[in-house]
Amino acid sequence: MKALVLNTNSFQLEEVTTPTVGEHQALVKINYAALNHRDQWIREGQYAKIQLPAILGSDGCGEVIVVSNEEHRHWIGKPVIINPNIGWGSDDRFQSKEYQILGMPAQGTLAEYVVVNIDRLYEKPVYLSNEQASALPLAGLTAYNALFNKGKAEKGMNILISGVGGGVAQFAFLLANAIGANVYVTSSKENVIQRCIDLGAKCGANYTEKEAVKNLAKSVGGFDIIIDSACGDGMNELIASLKPAGKFVFYGATKGLPKDLNMRQIFWNHLQLLGSTMGSDEDFGKMIALCNEHQIIPVLDKTFDFTDAVAAFDRMKNGEQFGKIIVKI
């Protein structure tokens, strides 16, 4: 089969051995894969426990071709998406020490075929195309956990999604919008803010402009929840725009540590800083159910041919996207 193989800092589209199924496993023929920033971090060598060569890709939509056991035959021919969690563990609140994510070290979806355990398979939501469905798994799960388990998002709350051009952030925006929250966004791109307003956001601010977030917060009476993945020096301005007892939920730290953090503001206003990662298998099911209920259609940025997959990574590296970057396998 063809696979995009990452060696030290460089990708190659190679012919590799097609994997075979073990007990309670399925072979899925991938038709679309979606990128996550994790893939780009690994490409740059900025990820824990990198093992090379690797076939990356945590998101995929495809068709089940082979199953190991007779009892799983009903999956054959079904269009599926894959839960990228491997070994989340018994506590829904956090992942186990053995936890892994599909796509390094386990072979990922940037290949013609992938083998996964049967319990990782979910029927593709019927209202979505294969391309759209491939965008759901990792980003949808991360957004779900941050918004609902950590943020306790509810209808009518003021929720700010920062850096809404990102793959996870656009899901957080869509999910918060779907439940009837008042959703506000930030982005470095005016056209992304405008598209979100067209899709139901109340208003937006450009986080590269001084005091834009502060002014937005002032005009709407502050935020109950902020969902962020950048952290860095922008964090103080975001925290200052929370209402008393507001929650700052972050699932990444792309911009690293802030130079300083206004601790007095945090304790005096009873603010909560909540770290979050992808989410449990149960959350994955709930996320898919919520998408089905509200017919949520992920924002797709651009689809690249498999032969042009490196350009897809470059687009993510340069932060040019709004939504999910897709690779047609």
Ligand SMILES: NC(=O)c1ccc[n+]([C@@H]2O[C@H](COP(=O)([O-])OP(=O)(O)OC[C@H]3O[C@@H](n4cnc5c(N)ncnc54)[C@H](OP(=O)(O)O)[C@@H]3O)[C@@H](O)[C@H]2O)c1
């Ligand atoms: N913990 C987990 O389980 C988990 C899961 C998923 C992702 N993550 C992490 O979360 C981050 C985002 O992942 P992703 O896949 O959504 O990446 P992505 O699609 O590459 O999105 C990155 C976005 O970050 C935004 N951004 C950049 N600088 C910013 C700043 N100073 N302030 C606010 N936003 C800023 C940009 O938004 P604009 O284009 O709108 O400016 C950009 O589009 C990465 O660090 C990733 O590793 C962690």
